[in-house]
Structure formats: C-alpha cells, structure tokens
Amino acid sequence: MRATLMYGPGDVRVENVPDARIVAPTDAVVRVTLACVCGSDLHPYHSMDPSGEGAPMGHEFLGVVEETGSEVRGLKRGDFVVSPFAYSDNTCPICRDGFHTACPRGGWYGAGGVGGAQAEAVRVPQADGTLVKLPDDVDPALLPSLLTLSDVYLTGYHAAHMGRVGPGRTVTVIGDGAVGLSAVLAARRMGAGTPDAEGRGRIILMGRHKVRTDLGLEWGATDVVAERGAEGVAKVMELTGGEGSHVVLEAVGLMPAYEQAYGIVRPGGVISRVGVPQYEEAPVGFGSLFGKNAGLTGGPAPVRAYIEQAIPDVLEGRIDPGKVFDAEVGLDQVADAYRLMDTRANLKVLVRP
Amino acid sequence: MRATLMYGPGDVRVENVPDARIVAPTDAVVRVTLACVCGSDLHPYHSMDPSGEGAPMGHEFLGVVEETGSEVRGLKRGDFVVSPFAYSDNTCPICRDGFHTACPRGGWYGAGGVGGAQAEAVRVPQADGTLVKLPDDVDPALLPSLLTLSDVYLTGYHAAHMGRVGPGRTVTVIGDGAVGLSAVLAARRMGAGTPDAEGRGRIILMGRHKVRTDLGLEWGATDVVAERGAEGVAKVMELTGGEGSHVVLEAVGLMPAYEQAYGIVRPGGVISRVGVPQYEEAPVGFGSLFGKNAGLTGGPAPVRAYIEQAIPDVLEGRIDPGKVFDAEVGLDQVADAYRLMDTRANLKVLVRP
Numbered sequence: 278m279r280a281t282l283m284y285g286p287g288d289v290r291v292e293n294v295p296d297a298r299i300v301a302p303t304d305a306v307v308r309v310t311l312a313c314v315c316g317s318d319l320h321p322y323h324s325m326d327p328s329g330e331g332a333p334m335g336h337e338f339l340g341v342v343e344e345t346g347s348e349v350r351g352l353k354r355g356d357f358v359v360s361p362f363a364y365s366d367n368t369c370p371i372c373r374d375g376f377h378t379a380c381p382r383g384g385w386y387g388a389g390g391v392g393g394a395q396a397e398a399v400r401v402p403q404a405d406g407t408l409v410k411l412p413d414d415v416d417p418a419l420l421p422s423l424l425t426l427s428d429v430y431l432t433g434y435h436a437a438h439m440g441r442v443g444p445g446r447t448v449t450v451i452g453d454g455a456v457g458l459s460a461v462l463a464a465r466r467m468g469a470g471t472p473d474a475e476g477r478g479r480i481i482l483m484g485r486h487k488v489r490t491d492l493g494l495e496w497g498a499t500d501v502v503a504e505r506g507a508e509g510v511a512k513v514m515e516l517t518g519g520e521g522s523h524v525v526l527e528a529v530g531l532m533p534a535y536e537q538a539y540g541i542v543r544p545g546g547v548i549s550r551v552g553v554p555q556y557e558e559a560p561v562g563f564g565s566l567f568g569k570n571a572g573l574t575g576g577p578a579p580v581r582a583y584i585e586q587a588i589p590d591v592l593e594g595r596i597d598p599g600k601v602f603d604a605e606v607g608l609d610q611v612a613d614a615y616r617l618m619d620t621r622a623n624l625k626v627l628v629r630p
Numbered sequence: 631m632r633a634t635l636m637y638g639p640g641d642v643r644v645e646n647v648p649d650a651r652i653v654a655p656t657d658a659v660v661r662v663t664l665a666c667v668c669g670s671d672l673h674p675y676h677s678m679d680p681s682g683e684g685a686p687m688g689h690e691f692l693g694v695v696e697e698t699g700s701e702v703r704g705l706k707r708g709d710f711v712v713s714p715f716a717y718s719d720n721t722c723p724i725c726r727d728g729f730h731t732a733c734p735r736g737g738w739y740g741a742g743g744v745g746g747a748q749a750e751a752v753r754v755p756q757a758d759g760t761l762v763k764l765p766d767d768v769d770p771a772l773l774p775s776l777l778t779l780s781d782v783y784l785t786g787y788h789a790a791h792m793g794r795v796g797p798g799r800t801v802t803v804i805g806d807g808a809v810g811l812s813a814v815l816a817a818r819r820m821g822a823g824t825p826d827a828e829g830r831g832r833i834i835l836m837g838r839h840k841v842r843t844d845l846g847l848e849w850g851a852t853d854v855v856a857e858r859g860a861e862g863v864a865k866v867m868e869l870t871g872g873e874g875s876h877v878v879l880e881a882v883g884l885m886p887a888y889e890q891a892y893g894i895v896r897p898g899g900v901i902s903r904v905g906v907p908q909y910e911e912a913p914v915g916f917g918s919l920f921g922k923n924a925g926l927t928g929g930p931a932p933v934r935a936y937i938e939q940a941i942p943d944v945l946e947g948r949i950d951p952g953k954v955f956d957a958e959v960g961l962d963q964v965a966d967a968y969r970l971m972d973t974r975a976n977l978k979v980l981v982r983p
Contacts, residue, residue, distance in 0.1 A: 379897030
C-alpha cells in the first residue's frame with residue numbers, strides 16, 4: 278500500500294510499504310477515506326533527526342473498517358469511523374477520568390510499530406476503545422468537519438474545556454492557526470463571546486493573518502489583536518480594562534506565546550495550552566504565574582472524551598469546523614500539502630487517498 | 631513603640647520605632663494582641679540583602695482597633711479583629727473574584743511604608759476591606775486557632791481549594807511544615823481522606839519529622855511517606871496503584887518539592903502550590919506537566935476570601951488549626967522564635983506583645 282514517510286526536515290515521500298494488517302487481537306485495519314496534515318506535523322518537518330527508515334506520518338482520519346481482530350466486539354467490516362489522533366482502551370481509570378491520551382494501553386499513530394494515517398490504510402490498536410462509528414449516510418459536505426473531530430477542532434475544544442470557558446469569562450486565544458481558530462469556535466460554543474455590561478466575556482484572537490482572523494471573527498471572536506510581545510500584551514490589557522483575560526488559550530507552543538500568555542492572564546485566571554511546547558522549562562515563579570495565582574493547564578487533547586458529543590453538533594449544523602481546510606491533495610501529492618502549510622499559503626490541507 | 635526589624639540573614643532585632651499612626655483616611659491602627667513567625671519569614675532570615683534600615687517583620691495578627699481614619703465605616707475603636715496577611719479593598723473586580731492578594735489597592739505588611747505585625751501596633755491600609763471582626767468574648771484557648779486564619783491555615787486551605795480537593799480525590803501534601811499540615815486539615819475538611827474501595831481518596835503526607843507527621847495523621851492524613859526524591863515518588867505511585875495523585879499540594883517552595891510534585895501527579899491531575907517558589911523557571915513541557923495534562927495552580931493565598939466561613943469552623947470546634955503553635959515568646963524574645971523555627975526545634979512560634 279502507499280503511505281507517507283518523513284526522512285528528515287522538508288523530506289516527505291509517499292512510498293510503497295507492507296499492507297496494514299492485524300497484529301494484536303484488539304486491532305482493526307481501517308481503509309482511510311479522508312486524512313490531513315496537522316500543524317504538529319510541521320515540527321518534525323522543521324527539525325527531525327534524519328532517519329534512514331523514515332517516520333510514518335499522519336494521525337487524523339475518517340475511514341472504513343476493513344478487518345477486525347478476534348477480540349474486537351463493537352466494530353465490523355464496513356463500519357464508517359472517525360479516529361482520535363491517539364488510541365486508547367477507553368475503559369481504564371485514566372480514560373474514565375477523560376484523559377485518554379495518557380491511557381496506559383494507549384499510544385500514538387506513527388510510533389511503536391503503528392503506521393500513520395496519511396496512507397491508504399492504517400492499523401488501529403485498541404480498536405473498540407479508539408474508533409467511533411459515524412452514520413453511513415453522512416452528507417459528503419460534512420466530512421471535513423467530521424475529520425476535525427480526530428484532532429484539530431477537539432484540540433481547540435480541549436483547551437477551552439480545561440480553561441473552564443463559559444459565559445462572562447474573557448477568553449484570549451493566542452495563535453490563528455487551525456487549532457487557535459478551533460479554540461475560538463469552541464469558546465463560542467461554550468458561551469463566551471457575548472460581552473457583559475463591563476466588557477467581560479470577550480473572545481480576543483491574537484493573530485495577524487487576515488484570512489485566518491476573518492474566519493475567527495466569523496466563528497465568534499469579538500476582537501482581533503495583531504500586535505505581538507509587549508505591544509500585544511498592552512493591547513489585551515487595554516481591551517480588558519487593565520484586568521487581563523480570565524482564560525488564555527495558547528495554541529502555538531513556542532516560548533514567545535507562553536510569555537504573552539502569562540503577561541495577559543488575569544489574577545486567578547488560567548493559561549490552557551494545547552500547542553505542543555517546543556520548550557521544557559518556562560517561568561512559573563512569583564514574577565510570572567505564582568504572584569497572581571495564575572494557573573497552567575492543558576496537554577495532548579483526549580479527543581476521544583469529546584467525540585460523541587461533538588458529532589451531533591456537526592451533523593445538525595451547530596458548528597462548521599471543517600472550514601479550517603482550504604486545500605485538498607491526493608495521497609501522492611502529500612509533500613505539496615506540507616509545503617503549502619509550511620509556507621502558510623494554506624491553513625490546513627485535506628489528503629484524500 | 632517596640633517592633634521587629636530584620637537587618638540581614640540571622641539578624642533580627644526588636645527596637646523602638648515611631649508609633650503606628652493613621653496616614654490615609656482608609657487606614658486603621660490596630661494594637662496587636664497576638665502575632666507569630668511565618669515559615670516565609672525564614673526566607674529573608676536565610677538570604678536577605680543586608681539592610682541599613684532594617685525590614686519590618688510579621689504579617690499575621692489578632693488585635694484591637696485603636697484608631698480609624700475618617701473614611702473607615704465598618705470598624706470602630708475597641709473592635710477585636712483578625713487581619714489577613716495582605717491588605718485589600720475587598721470591593722474591586724479582582725477581590726470580588728476571590729483573589730484579594732492581587733487587589734490593585736492592596737499590598738503587603740512590612741513593605742511600602744506599612745509596618746510589620748511582630749510589633750506592639752500596626753497600621754492597616756484599606757481597613758474596611760481588610761480586617762474581619764471577631765466576637766469580643768472568644769474563649770482565649772481559641773485565639774491561636776483564630777490567628778491561623780491570618781495566614782497558615784487558610785494558606786493550606788487555599789492550596790486545597792485551588793486543587794479542587796473533594797471526596798474520592800487522592801491528595802498528596804508535600805511538606806510537613808505548618809502550611810503542609812494545615813493543607814492536610816483543610817483537605818480533610820473538604821471531604822478527602824476517606825478512601826473508596828479502590829483506594830482513591832487517600833491523604834498522603836510527605837514528611838519525615840515524626841512529631842509533625844503525627845499531627846498530620848491526627849488531622850486526617852491516611853498515609854505518611856518519609857522518602858524523598860525518586861524513592862518518594864515510587865512510594866506514592868505504589869500507594870496509588872500506579873495512577874498517581876489527583877491533587878498534589880506543594881507547601882515547600884523549593885525545586886526538589888516541585889520535581890516530586892510532577893513525578894506523582896496523576897494524568898489530568900493538578901499541582902497546587904502555596905510554598906513561595908524560590909525559583910522562577912521550572913519544567914512544564916511534555917516531559918513534566920504537558921504530556922500528562924497535569925495542571926499547575928496556586929499562589930499567595932487570598933485568605934480574606936475564606937476568613938468569614940472559617941471563623942465558625944474554629945469557634946464551633948470543627949477544626950483546631952492552632953495546634954501548629956508549639957511555643958510562645960514575648961515580643962522582646964522574637965529573635966529566639968526565629969532561631970527555634972529555623973533549627974526546627976519548633977514548628978511555629980506565637981509572639982505575644
């Protein structure tokens with residue numbers, strides 16, 4: 278079968294690899310209907326150590342179950358499914374708490390002998406716990422939005438959920454990438470974005486790419502701040518009457534975004550991160566978080582916890598997160614998709630095997 | 631009047647200073663009935679830059695209002711009061727949110743021209759917002775417990791509150807100082823400490839001073855872990871069935887305690903800090919907090935937010951936080967109190983002017 282491998286920075290190839298097949302009795306093999314490239318795929322695209330074997334890429338997909346292992350109970354050949362970007366058993370105490378990305382039996386696509394989803398097919402470990410069935414007769418126009426439940430929309434949702442967004446809480450989203458815009462949409466869905474008499478409850482989007490921030494405004498942002506660094510902080514403080522933002526959703530993962538976040542968070546507020554941190558150490562002491570009782574939360578989104586409730590939101594038209602996709606390629610053109618996203622020519626690119 | 635000044639590491643003196651007096655119309659002057667030395671007073675005692683003038687010390691006190699400024703409405707001469715360790719207006723949006731230690735009109739005793747409480751009297755800025763009246767006829771045996779509402783008990787309470795302690799949540803307290811023990815008492819008061827069938831809901835106290843950990847056990851700890859570092863982490867993981875602790879209350883403020891905290895926090899759990907961090911940067915990336923969706927919260931406790939509800943808990947005997955005091959000195963012996971606490975001969979020392 279054809280699958281995407283990354284060999285080093287900027288070096289993405291589609292090659293013939295052995296067919297995906299059942300390895301453990303809890304596995305399923307899924308033929309991929311629709312996949313895409315993730316902002317997080319650009320991190321290795323910039324800086325991975327060159328690999329002789331190539332790293333399998335892709336972790337977001339819709340597809341059709343082709344084969345199931347002997348212990349799989351809830352799925353059968355022909356089921357149309359969406360997969361979270363991480364697999365998990367959905368039964369252990371950690372999953373029951375809603376933190377599936379830390380499931381002791383879970384793991385990541387493209388690692389540990391599991392293939393990637395930018396491919397014709399993929400092996401899904403812990404298939405019963407991982408895959409969620411979709412109706413067979415979905416309007417094809419809704420497929421991109423359903424694909425965002427694999428990762429991007431529900432990663433934005435996770436940021437807002439962990440930050441306890443709600444009516445009357447001022448929310449600032451740092452980053453106008455697909456996750457940042459999804460966080461705006463999720464914050465609006467949770468009731469932010471209708472400022473009260475004192476101006477609290479705004480959704481402020483920090484970003485400078487007009488096409489993207491326009492989508493943010495369409496999705497519920499009340500203000501756009503294009504400035505960065507100290508100027509950006511000053512602008513948000515001005516918009517919040519000097520109080521700062523109750524919730525800061527940090528969807529970038531770089532240190533300047535973190536610094537911006539603790540600069541604008543209100544005393545007692547919270548910074549919720551879903552951009553994978555490209556740093557390990559960061560300021561957390563009296564001068565950054567502690568002094569103002571600011572909290573820090575977030576991590577890899579356990580999207581499995583949120584998929585079932587999000588499906589009707591998509592099917593019934595309450596949200597349209599698929600608008601983050603602004604281009605589509607075939608599998609053999611996946612290297613183009615990386616290039617288009619890396620140069621910011623496109624926001625997020627569909628891959629149709 | 632007599633007041634305590636610190637001139638440098640280990641150099642605490644009681645000297646004659648000008649009498650406390652009204653400066654702003656929102657001030658009160660309070661004659662101190664009972665004060666004490668705080669664990670945080672030991673930080674400058676170890677490492678302050680030598681000062682020619684001396685730094686006024688003390689921020690926990692009960693006392694009697696002696697004089698009020700022209701704009702003070704809710705207090706009068708003769709009122710018996712308890713003061714939070716920080717003053718605040720109790721009316722601004724930040725105070726209304728419950729984060730009085732970040733009040734824009736607030737501040738700290740012993741700084742900015744405001745004296746300390748290890749003294750015969752003290753000026754209280756924002757007196758209406760800061761001071762809380764106590765009954766005149768309080769049983770003198772309860773005064774030490776009421777004094778803990780200035781800081782130590784409610785700082786432990788703040789840690790537990792910010793960590794969202796509750797029934798069924800496993801709580802680990804790092805540190806067997808007066809704040810750590812108070813955090814145990816507060817966690818018990820919030821319903822932790824009754825393990826369920828799967829062992830969740832324990833209160834694990836990490837400390838190695840038997841007299842102190844015995845008080846922790848009396849106050850509701852279900853387990854004591856004397857080991858530190860990797861051994862301590864392994865012990866807590868064993869006690870929690872390999873899952874880790876839902877809530878970690880970090881009452882030390884040093885990096886080894888922080889490292890222990892992220893080693894034992896459960897995926898999706900939270901580290902709540904009230905030990906003033908003696909560091910600014912710390913690990914927060916994929917390998918520490920982010921990877922397991924662990925949160926970080928806490929800061930200087932806005933005890934003003936909690937005093938009113940804690941007073942009946944003390945007066946009606948539901949909690950006895952005054953047990954942290956195991957010695958008492960007169961004001962002129964306050965240097966002894968510092969020494970006794972610094973050498974760990976005593977846990978916390980009362981100062982009776």
